[in-house]
Amino acid sequence: MIWQIDIMILTLIVICGVFAISVKDLLGAAVVFGAYSFLMCLLWTEMGAVDVAFTEAAVGAGVSTVLFFAAVHRSSRQVKARVSGRLLYKWLGLVASGLMGGVLFYASTDFPDWADPASPASSHLSPHFITQTLTETSVPNIVTSVLADYRGFDTMFETAVVLTAGLAVLIILRLGGCRTAGPVREKSAAIQTAYKDSIIRFVTRMVVPFMQLFALYVIAHGHHSPGGGFQGGVILGASFILLAISYDLKMALNRINEKAALLLANTGVLIYAGIGFLCMLLGANFLDYSILHRILPATDEIAARSHAMLGVEIGVALTVMVIVMVIYNNIVSNGTYEKGL
Amino acid sequence: MELLLAKYNYWIYAVIMMIGLYAMLAKNNLIKKIIGMGIFQTGIIVFYVSIGAKRGGTIPIIEHGHGAEVHEVIKALDYVNPLPHVLMLTAIVVSVGTLGVALAIALRIYTEYNTLHEDEILEKIND
Numbered sequence: 001m002i003w004q005i006d007i008m009i010l011t012l013i014v015i016c017g018v019f020a021i022s023v024k025d026l027l028g029a030a031v032v033f034g035a036y037s038f039l040m041c042l043l044w045t046e047m048g049a050v051d052v053a054f055t056e057a058a059v060g061a062g063v064s065t066v067l068f069f070a071a072v073h074r075s076s077r078q079v080k081a082r083v084s085g086r087l088l089y090k091w092l093g094l095v096a097s098g099l100m101g102g103v104l105f106y107a108s109t110d111f112p113d114w115a116d117p118a119s120p121a122s123s124h125l126s127p128h129f130i131t132q133t134l135t136e137t138s139v140p141n142i143v144t145s146v147l148a149d150y151r152g153f154d155t156m157f158e159t160a161v162v163l164t165a166g167l168a169v170l171i172i173l174r175l176g177g178c179r180t181a182g183p184v185r186e187k188s189a190a191i192q193t194a195y196k197d198s199i200i201r202f203v204t205r206m207v208v209p210f211m212q213l214f215a216l217y218v219i220a221h222g223h224h225s226p227g228g229g230f231q232g233g234v235i236l237g238a239s240f241i242l243l244a245i246s247y248d249l250k251m252a253l254n255r256i257n258e259k260a261a262l263l264l265a266n267t268g269v270l271i272y273a274g275i276g277f278l279c280m281l282l283g284a285n286f287l288d289y290s291i292l293h294r295i296l297p298a299t300d301e302i303a304a305r306s307h308a309m310l311g312v313e314i315g316v317a318l319t320v321m322v323i324v325m326v327i328y329n330n331i332v333s334n335g336t337y338e339k340g341l
Numbered sequence: 342m343e344l345l346l347a348k349y350n351y352w353i354y355a356v357i358m359m360i361g362l363y364a365m366l367a368k369n370n371l372i373k374k375i376i377g378m379g380i381f382q383t384g385i386i387v388f389y390v391s392i393g394a395k396r397g398g399t400i401p402i403i404e405h406g407h408g409a410e411v412h413e414v415i416k417a418l419d420y421v422n423p424l425p426h427v428l429m430l431t432a433i434v435v436s437v438g439t440l441g442v443a444l445a446i447a448l449r450i451y452t453e454y455n456t457l458h459e460d461e462i463l464e465k466i467n468d
Contacts, residue, residue, distance in 0.1 A: 048421040093367030104355035113347035127417035165438025327441035
């Protein structure tokens with residue numbers, strides 16, 4: 001907690017936010033929004049939220065920016081300078097946001113001081129998590145143990161929400177225009193013909209295996225260091241997005257086509273829920289992992305919770321990886337899977 | 342100065358949410374509205390993570406080594422509050438889902454009306 005850095009970053013964040021919505025070029029706005037996310041990432045690290053910072057770096061600054069690029073590439077980057085008859089909306093927006101800001105400022109006088117160790121949020125439930133995690137689950141990363149075990153029910157439905165978002169994108173773009181053309185199956189032309197981006201393609205070819213290895217490390221080592229299923233899944237998805245950008249979309253689709261992608265996404269949620277139902281079959285509550293020591297060899301009740309968390313994280317990673325890819329592929333090709341960035 | 346330190350995070354989160362709400366209401370371009378939505382979401386995340394901060398606390402990963410027994414008693418005051426981190430971690434991942442759906446809707450509107458500007462879309466709908 002270094003308050004000088006805190007104040008500096010927060011001030012920069014406000015400046016970046018104002019710029020992001022006032023720049024007259026959508027590509028520029030997307031870049032400023034990426035910078036805004038990186039500043040957020042610094043802010044989380046400064047406040048000790050390393051897992052959140054990791055997620056923000058992978059999702060907010062990485063994938064979101066690429067999605068904005070894809071959408072702007074598919075539509076137009078111009079913003080009309082001045083429009084008549086919008087004055088009413090401007091005043092309405094100012095009044096509404098002013099009202100909300102006034103209420104929030106007024107409410108902030110009742111909040112406990114920032115970083116106060118005795119604040120109500122830090123004095124009821126969280127001490128139990130902090131002091132008991134190691135003895136109850138043998139997982140030192142408290143965020144992972146709360147995410148996958150203590151609040152496992154919550155996380156299961158968050159994963160389902162991510163799956164739903166991917167399906168919604170598919171329905172809107174792929175089925176929305178009543179296109180009947182199936183997914184592209186032909187061999188990618190890029191591999192044989194083009195030497196034009198050979199430096200970028202060479203670097204991508206070298207980097208992608210290490211990216212995927214790192215993603216697997218992030219998933220598997222989430223018990224002991226920042227990381228876990230969400231972050232590792234997004235990095236895995238980003239490696240395929242990198243392939244799709246530097247080669248072309250067909251190359252990435254040859255690796256994982258739409259059918260396999262959707263199968264994997266559903267498998268991820270199924271793994272999560274399946275572990276929960278397995279606990280029920282053995283006679284415990286839904287997602288009460290400690291009962292799994294009966295079927296996992298050489299584990300006691302505590303180690304069983306740790307191992308089951310790894311299984312759950314793998315399910316989360318599968319779903320997130322595939323959904324990130326599906327969203328990118330559909331937005332960049334406007335649902336046709338024909339031409340990417 | 343003390344007041345500034347104690348409340349600065351809470352003031353800034355209000356300002357960020359104001360920026361986001363203004364962009365969502367007043368901007369004419371759909372992509373700008375979506376950026377405003379992203380800014381609004383991060384405002385809420387700033388609020389939650391600020392609640393979790395703790396003076397003198399370190400990151401919520403308990404110090405450990407290979408095979409070493411934990412002899413010291415773990416004190417809750419030594420670690421920042423992990424609960425808001427968990428909630429916001431999943432919120433960030435869900436935010437990329439909402440962003441994807443929002444951009445998909447904007448693209449469908451673009452293919453239908455060939456513009457991303459709200460006033461032109463409204464004109465074409467009313468025609």
